[in-house]
Amino acid sequence: MSVLIVGSTALDSIQTPQRENPRLLGGSASHAAVAASFFSTVKLVGILGDDFPKRYLNLYRRHRIDLEGLQIAPGKTFHWAGEYEVNMDNRRTLETELGVFEKFSPTLSPSHQAAPFVLLANIAPALQHHVLNQMRRPKFVVADTMDLWLNIALEDLLRLLKRIDALVLNDSEAHQLTKADNILVAAKRIHRLGPKYVIIKKGASGAFLSAPGGIFLTPAYPLAKVVDPTGAGDSFVGGMTGYLATARGPLEKNLRRAMIYGTVVASFCCEGFGLQRTTKLTRSKIEQRVEELERLTRF
Numbered sequence: 001m002s003v004l005i006v007g008s009t010a011l012d013s014i015q016t017p018q019r020e021n022p023r024l025l026g027g028s029a030s031h032a033a034v035a036a037s038f039f040s041t042v043k044l045v046g047i048l049g050d051d052f053p054k055r056y057l058n059l060y061r062r063h064r065i066d067l068e069g070l071q072i073a074p075g076k077t078f079h080w081a082g083e084y085e086v087n088m089d090n091r092r093t094l095e096t097e098l099g100v101f102e103k104f105s106p107t108l109s110p111s112h113q114a115a116p117f118v119l120l121a122n123i124a125p126a127l128q129h130h131v132l133n134q135m136r137r138p139k140f141v142v143a144d145t146m147d148l149w150l151n152i153a154l155e156d157l158l159r160l161l162k163r164i165d166a167l168v169l170n171d172s173e174a175h176q177l178t179k180a181d182n183i184l185v186a187a188k189r190i191h192r193l194g195p196k197y198v199i200i201k202k203g204a205s206g207a208f209l210s211a212p213g214g215i216f217l218t219p220a221y222p223l224a225k226v227v228d229p230t231g232a233g234d235s236f237v238g239g240m241t242g243y244l245a246t247a248r249g250p251l252e253k254n255l256r257r258a259m260i261y262g263t264v265v266a267s268f269c270c271e272g273f274g275l276q277r278t279t280k281l282t283r284s285k286i287e288q289r290v291e292e293l294e295r296l297t298r299f
């Protein structure tokens, strides 16, 4: 089954205490699409400027990502610049230039409208609505978000929550949205806002699922060295949704295993700048790490 992914397709400039990397391939949808591509067919919806390097387009193609919904418009590609502190946890956004995203309003083709799985990766909630409005009868809709939209587009986001099956957000965003310090209380409050499934990411401390059948916890895969965590959240939700789209059986049961796959793809993402490590992955490397994580957590 295919996954339709809409979100930012970007050039990222990332500064860490070790290195500065300008104009890497990035964006929430790029990370999510590459992560999902190891499991299922991906239809990418986004917009690029005419400054977007051809070699990056070829990277999407190498992952067999369907680019029918990827527009190229005159102007600048979305550009995000961020800087990490020494601990690699705290990140500061230095610059966000919307570029061609400012006038992006995609019209989906009939085959895109029929995609059974929809991943609304991090982008303005109004755009997430716009895409969802065109979908025919999706089986599963998951949305990601960020603190920016909680600050400047809360009403749109709250309307979106009533229309989706699952919300993925990080622990500080869950706190900001619900004012709850406790993760169980935060999840309960988010369920009341709409989503049946609430997934709260906790960075190096793993991820938490709250579902009708109960809760599920996964640790993060332990890494001795984090090179660049940019896109880890997007890789998590992309890997998770890609796996889910191909798994048979009850969705809630699959969701647990899907979170493990998301965790593993996100761990690879952290081992290289931007998408450099993720784009060199294979399904068998992912399976090996899933087995390792299984061994590390069995008791």
Ligand code: AMP
Pocket: 007, 008, 010, 011, 012, 026, 027, 028, 031, 080, 096, 122, 123, 124, 148, 229, 230, 231, 232, 233, 234, 235
């Ligand atoms: P993450 O590290 O999972 O939070 O995702 C980082 C990615 O999100 C980068 O590749 C950025 O290009 C992208 N990004 C940053 N700010 C925004 C924004 N305002 N809207 C959409 N995508 C963004």
